[in-house]
Amino acid sequence: MDNKQDSKDNKDKLRVYEYAKSLNMSSKEIITILKRLNLPVNNHMSVMENEMVHKVEGFFRDIKANAAAKRAQDTASVAVSSSPQQAASRPQQQDRKPQGQHGQGNKNTNHDRQGPMNSINTKTPTNQQQSEQRASGQQGNRPQQNRPTQGGQGERRQGQGQGFQGNRQGQGGGGANRPGGGQGGSNNRPGGGQGGSSNRPGPSGQNRGGQGGQGPQGNAGGRGGAPRPEGGNRQGQQTQNRSFDSRPAPGNRGNGNDEGGNRGKSNRPNQRRFDDAKTNGFKGNNRGSKGRGGKFQQQPPREKIDNTPKKIIVRGTMTVGDLAKLLHKDASEVIKKLIFLGVMATINQELDMDAILLIAGDYGVEVEVKIPVEEDSFETVEETDEEEDLVSRPPVVTIMGHVDHGKTTLLDSIRKTNVTGGEAGGITQHIGAYQVEINHKKITFLDTPGHEAFTLMRARGAQVTDITIIVVAADDGIMPQTVEAINHAKAAGVPIIVAVNKIDKPEANVDKIKQEMTEYELVPEEWGGDTIFVEVSAKQRIGLENLLEMILLVAEVNDYKANPDKRARATVIEAELDKGKGPVARILVQHGTLKIGDAFVAGNCFGRVRAMVNDKGRRLKEAGPSTPVEITGLTEVPLAGDPFMVFEDERKARAIADRRSIKQRQSEMGANTRVTLDDLYSHIKDGEIKDLNVIIKADVQGSAEALKGSLAKIDIEGVRVKIIHSGVGAITESDIILASASNAIVIGFNVRPDPQAEATIAQEKVDVRMHRVIYNVIDEIEQAMKGMLDPVFKEVVIGHAEVRNVFKVTKVGAIAGCMVTSGKVSRNAEARLIREGIVVYTGKVDSLKRFKDDAKEVAQGYECGITLERFNDIKEGDVIEAFVMESVER
Numbered sequence: 075m076d077n078k079q080d081s082k083d084n085k086d087k088l089r090v091y092e093y094a095k096s097l098n099m100s101s102k103e104i105i106t107i108l109k110r111l112n113l114p115v116n117n118h119m120s121v122m123e124n125e126m127v128h129k130v131e132g133f134f135r136d137i138k139a140n141a142a143a144k145r146a147q148d149t150a151s152v153a154v155s156s157s158p159q160q161a162a163s164r165p166q167q168q169d170r171k172p173q174g175q176h177g178q179g180n181k182n183t184n185h186d187r188q189g190p191m192n193s194i195n196t197k198t199p200t201n202q203q204q205s206e207q208r209a210s211g212q213q214g215n216r217p218q219q220n221r222p223t224q225g226g227q228g229e230r231r232q233g234q235g236q237g238f239q240g241n242r243q244g245q246g247g248g249g250a251n252r253p254g255g256g257q258g259g260s261n262n263r264p265g266g267g268q269g270g271s272s273n274r275p276g277p278s279g280q281n282r283g284g285q286g287g288q289g290p291q292g293n294a295g296g297r298g299g300a301p302r303p304e305g306g307n308r309q310g311q312q313t314q315n316r317s318f319d320s321r322p323a324p325g326n327r328g329n330g331n332d333e334g335g336n337r338g339k340s341n342r343p344n345q346r347r348f349d350d351a352k353t354n355g356f357k358g359n360n361r362g363s364k365g366r367g368g369k370f371q372q373q374p375p376r377e378k379i380d381n382t383p384k385k386i387i388v389r390g391t392m393t394v395g396d397l398a399k400l401l402h403k404d405a406s407e408v409i410k411k412l413i414f415l416g417v418m419a420t421i422n423q424e425l426d427m428d429a430i431l432l433i434a435g436d437y438g439v440e441v442e443v444k445i446p447v448e449e450d451s452f453e454t455v456e457e458t459d460e461e462e463d464l465v466s467r468p469p470v471v472t473i474m475g476h477v478d479h480g481k482t483t484l485l486d487s488i489r490k491t492n493v494t495g496g497e498a499g500g501i502t503q504h505i506g507a508y509q510v511e512i513n514h515k516k517i518t519f520l521d522t523p524g525h526e527a528f529t530l531m532r533a534r535g536a537q538v539t540d541i542t543i544i545v546v547a548a549d550d551g552i553m554p555q556t557v558e559a560i561n562h563a564k565a566a567g568v569p570i571i572v573a574v575n576k577i578d579k580p581e582a583n584v585d586k587i588k589q590e591m592t593e594y595e596l597v598p599e600e601w602g603g604d605t606i607f608v609e610v611s612a613k614q615r616i617g618l619e620n621l622l623e624m625i626l627l628v629a630e631v632n633d634y635k636a637n638p639d640k641r642a643r644a645t646v647i648e649a650e651l652d653k654g655k656g657p658v659a660r661i662l663v664q665h666g667t668l669k670i671g672d673a674f675v676a677g678n679c680f681g682r683v684r685a686m687v688n689d690k691g692r693r694l695k696e697a698g699p700s701t702p703v704e705i706t707g708l709t710e711v712p713l714a715g716d717p718f719m720v721f722e723d724e725r726k727a728r729a730i731a732d733r734r735s736i737k738q739r740q741s742e743m744g745a746n747t748r749v750t751l752d753d754l755y756s757h758i759k760d761g762e763i764k765d766l767n768v769i770i771k772a773d774v775q776g777s778a779e780a781l782k783g784s785l786a787k788i789d790i791e792g793v794r795v796k797i798i799h800s801g802v803g804a805i806t807e808s809d810i811i812l813a814s815a816s817n818a819i820v821i822g823f824n825v826r827p828d829p830q831a832e833a834t835i836a837q838e839k840v841d842v843r844m845h846r847v848i849y850n851v852i853d854e855i856e857q858a859m860k861g862m863l864d865p866v867f868k869e870v871v872i873g874h875a876e877v878r879n880v881f882k883v884t885k886v887g888a889i890a891g892c893m894v895t896s897g898k899v900s901r902n903a904e905a906r907l908i909r910e911g912i913v914v915y916t917g918k919v920d921s922l923k924r925f926k927d928d929a930k931e932v933a934q935g936y937e938c939g940i941t942l943e944r945f946n947d948i949k950e951g952d953v954i955e956a957f958v959m960e961s962v963e964r
């Protein structure tokens with residue numbers, strides 16, 4: 075019996091989860107409230123004593139009361155909105171709700187519980203308040219819970235209904251209200267969350283009865299209305315309506331509802347969660363009851379929660395849509411702001427960093443810019459290593475000099491000089507560079523002799539060489555390319571060792587070479603200078619060890635070091651598509667250590683090191699600084715001079731390579747970055763330029779010297795002209811590459827670029843200026859440096875004609891029988907006559923004929939006769955260059 079009693083007691087006890095469920099709240103919420111009220115609670119199974127229930131209800135009531143106070147002013151508008159028609163319409167809608175839903179039983183609760191609730195409800199002083207309670211679904215819920223408990227099943231409900239009615243009659247609104255309120259509350263919740271109306275049927279059935287009682291009071295109606303959202307209430311109301319049609323209750327109800335609705339929508343910040351539930355409940359209501367819908371639309375808009383982030387991280391440009399997302403804003407809002415800032419943008423428009431910063435700033439959001447520039451343009455990033463991590467590395471040497479002075483022979487002899495210690499045995503491989511060892515120290519030689527390759531690398535931004543060897547044949551002396559080589563080395567700022575070659579030859583005159591070299595500021599040590607001269611015979615292998623020792627000496631002085639314990643950085647020396655191996659790259663590791671399996675980017679290509687072979691044909695597992703290796707595992711063939719760097723994984727390498735190629739395409743399409751006389755002043759102004767690098771090519775040495783002397787005197791605004799190279803003869807490709815690598819302009823004095831140079835000029839976008847009068851050169855450069863250069867006209871070459879025959883005609887003079895080899899020649903063009911790259915005449919085309927007829931212009935591939943104004947010294951093989959002067963906008 076006792077046991078039975080216990081179990082009955084247990085059954086009768088209200089548990090947290092039951093209570094929560096009755097309110098359509100989570101146990102956690104109830105526990106939180108209980109804890110906040112300092113009431114003992116452990117978990118969802120904890121028993122809720124009546125007192126606890128009271129306190130919780132009190133808690134809800136307080137909240138409601140506060141809210142009611144705050145919303146007092148809303149009341150007026152609510153009253154306006156609660157027209158009788160609306161109220162009247164409600165019941166009808168309610169009628170539509172299936173009553174059967176309510177039939178489901180609720181938990182059993184005892185009357186005790188109900189009691190308190192009733193009393194609470196009774197206390198509820200106004201419709202408004204009640205509706206508030208209902209709206210919040212808190213106070214109201216509780217009562218409901220009690221009710222259902224009692225009602226349990228349909229039958230009971232009825233019984234209860236009667237009971238309530240009795241209450242109504244007996245106590246007035248009190249008892250009746252409670253149920254109504256209860257329903258309201260409970261209904262709301264369900265409505266919000268889960269279509270609770272049907273869940274709660276039990277209670278609603280009860281309520282119905284109860285509400286019927288309330289109806290007369292009006293309050294009940296109000297209450298019922300508010301919760302109504304869901305079926306339960308409505309049904310309750312229905313009942314009411316049915317019984318008390320004529321009463322004003324509906325109107326009140328309407329009011330109550332409205333208020334509830336309002337309340338529900340305007341959340342109280344600290345009750346957000348509950349409010350949300352309420353709001354939902356009302357939504358349900360709205361949907362269900364059309365009459366009310368209108369009113370709900372009048373409800374003040376929900377307070378917007380400002381969820382603007384304090385800080386955003388930006389990794390480059392982004393679209394308006396992406397930025398809006400990042401800022402937690404509507405794209406339309408951002409677009410509006412942009413329009414305000416004068417930018418007409420669409421949601422998919424790419425915003426640059428400035429625009430992003432502006433918009434973010436406008437919202438008061440801090441922007442952290444994290445652009446992975448370093449990774450994309452990794453060649454520009456200088457990694458600094460701790461001094462203790464640096465280890466000596468072999469110097470990298472390039473051999474340069476005039477044609478036939480013995481560069482290749484010297485490279486071969488050095489390679490064969492068996493100073494390579496223990497590494498003998500492999501099969502020599504051509505991998506663009508090789509290493510030799512002397513005195514247990516290694517030296518790396520780049521295998522491609524000549525300054526063209528050297529400067530081409532430099533033009534690509536690759537500074538590979540540490541030391542240059544200028545080879546001069548002792549039987550020949552300093553020749554144009556020797557000078558070029560010296561100037562290329564100087565422009566690169568690389569130490570020079572002079573190797574006076576072919577000393578085995580009887581006509582060798584070493585002193586003459588040394589003497590000539592002093593003219594280029596290369597003074598031998600024994601003459602008080604600091605340039606090392608080594609006498610060698612590449613062919614006879616004389617003096618090679620001395621040369622190598624001198625290289626080591628220079629290396630020692632310069633103390634070349636690198637950190638081998640980091641990811642590898644290298645430069646591509648050569649690359650090709652091998653039939654068997656696929657793309658191969660010969661690279662020189664400069665920093666770190668390259669290992670098999672490393673993922674890398676080379677230029678715009680990427681890959682993973684599959685195999686690595688050194689210059690002796692040995693397979694390597696890893697290669698440290700200054701080691702040349704041939705690698706396979708690339709996806710494409712990179713270019714000589716391309717930077718190479720290892721990355722964490724292939725995916726990243728691929729992404730970087732992709733971005734690099736896009737960027738390259740963009741920059742190719744973009745503006746010229748080389749210095750030109752036209753934009754020189756802005757470079758000077760911006761402090762980007764301290765020296766104006768100039769390359770002079772003239773028809774004779776005298777002109778070149780005169781120009782050099784005059785230009786050297788120019789000093790405007792602290793910027794000086796620096797002649798990095800001057801020579802005699804046509805402007806060559808090598809001159810253009812040097813200009814490109816050194817950001818120089820080229821001045822052609824009475825000379826023209828040769829055809830290869832022409833192509834390179836266009837490709838490298840080097841500014842080449844042609845002149846015939848020294849004064850004009852000086853004037854032009856001075857003007858450019860002062861920012862006053864205002865070239866109104868620009869020369870545009872329209873075509874070339876090759877002189878195939880020369881006819882001398884009395885009175886007319888020399889007629890050049892020509893073939894137009896490029897473009898066209900026109901009658902009113904200006905012309906210059908070029909003989910072996912030297913301009914021998916500049917003037918105008920005097921006559922232009924096709925056979926015997928005058929022609930306006932003659933196009934490429936056609937023969938023509940040309941006479942030049944007041945010039946008859948035309949020879950076969952000369953080239954007539956036709957050009958026009960076009961005005962240029964500055």
Ligand SMILES: Nc1nc2c(ncn2[C@@H]2O[C@H](COP(=O)(O)OP(=O)(O)OP(=O)(O)O)[C@@H](O)[C@H]2O)c(=O)[nH]1
Nearest residue numbers: 476477478479480481482483575576611612613614
């Ligand atoms: N007698 C003598 N002849 C040499 C010496 N070094 C090179 N030669 C010869 O000079 C000629 C040119 O030598 P290369 O090594 O081809 O000269 P290079 O500078 O590489 O020439 P390019 O490749 O055309 O630029 C060859 O016939 C060599 O045999 C030397 O020390 N003594």
